[in-house]
Amino acid sequence: MCLLLGATGVGKTLLIKRLKKLSVHDGTGDLGDPPPTRPTVGTDLTDIMVNRQLTIRELGGCMGPIWPSYYGNCRALLFVLDASNPTQLSASCAHLLGLLSAEQLAEASVLILFNKTDLPCYMTVEEMKSLMRLPDIIACAKQSITTAEISAREGTGLAGVLRWLRDTHRASH
Known part of the structure; x- marks a missing residue:
């Protein structure tokens, strides 16, 4: 099981829709226009093909307080941040630290995604990583942590996310 987590509005639903479409086409091809999305209320399960079926459970950002009840048998974790919204960074960092300190997630592989890199922002992703002390977090974490810059809207970096999931x-297994 893979969990897809992040604050409300960071682009989790669009990301999962894009990954599903991309996985059908083996990571290549035109994604077309972004499909419409609505904020996820509760939880949403999506199956995508990476060598074999992988179920990704997306949890709505407003469900942060009950995320821990879904940590059991989680082997992979996609954590999404909005790279166009630095004001959300401290809350996202606190969520991330909570995830990394959870005993049930000690064995999980973690991919931190800086989404919405296609939008203008007064801070670069490198500045955000520095501000949240991400190198220190990665150095101290038990988990294997990878980071990537993506745009779910444009499709940028999504083939790399599929490769990581695969x-x-x-x-x-």
Whole structure:
């Protein structure tokens, strides 16, 4: 099981829709226009193909307080941040630290996604990583942590996310 987590409005639903479409086309091809999305209330399960079926459970950002009840048997974690919204950074960092300190997630592989890199922002992703002390967080974490810059809207970096999911899913079986 893979969890897809992040604050409200960071682009989790669009990301999962894009990954599903991309996985059908083996990571290539035109994604077309972004499909419409609504904020996820509760939880949403999506199956995508990476070598074999992988179920991704998206949890709405407003469900942060009950995320821990979904940590059991989680082998991979996609954590999404909005790279166009630095004001949300401290709350996202607190969520991330909570995830990384959870005993049930000690064995999970973690991919931190800086989404919405296509939008203008007064801070670069490098500045955000520095501000949240991400290198220190990665150095101290038990988990294997990877970061990526993506745009779910444009499709940028999504083939790399699929590759990461494929490699992680293969290693966990």
